[in-house]
Amino acid sequence: MKILAFAASNSRRSINRQLVACATGMLAEQVGEDAEVEIIDLNDYEMPIYSIDRENEAGVPSEAHRFLNQVREADRILIAFAEHNGSYTSAYKNLYDWASRINRRVYQNKPMLLLATSPGPGGASSVLKTASEALPHFGADVRGTFSLGSFHEHFDEEFGRLSNPTHTEQLRDLIGRLLLAEPASN
DSSP states (O other), X not given: OEEEEEEEOOOTTOHHHHHHHHHHHXXXXXXXXXXXXXXXXXXXGOOXXXXXXXXXXHOSOHHHHHHHHHHHHOSEEEEEEOOBTTBOOHXXXXXXXXXXXXXXXXXXXXXXXXXXXXXXXXXXXXXXXXXXXXXXXXXXXXXXXXXXXXXXXXXXXXXXXXXXXXXXXHHHHHXXXXXXXXXXXX
């Protein structure tokens, strides 16, 4: 099983990257040796800000094509959304905008788990709600969402794991549901 995961952030110190790494580790434990996990970094997909003029003049950048190929090859996808002013980060939105010009169904009916965390108690719930409502219109088969508020109080950064047993069990249950999901047909 090939698992594609990423934090929807370009921060080098992203707490959402830590959360998605934790979740993919839990998923790989459940799958066992058959798990092939790839955690990508949005910094490797930096492109000019999308505009129709840029697209008409130069076409779609190769980074957007590469991202869509990675989605196509994945069996399951995990995304941890950072929240900027209640919405997606500009790095994620730009990649998403470019990729959708190639294939409107960016996520190609892949079973997905959407995560979010923040330093505050809200757990980036605004962006998580937006993503869980919008992404199905773009080919996401959202099988669950997980929001972790007060990241620094509920995550053991030294060991890269959730520190609250209730949160751990909630995430483990969501991962189990994700693994049981049959991919929707394209």
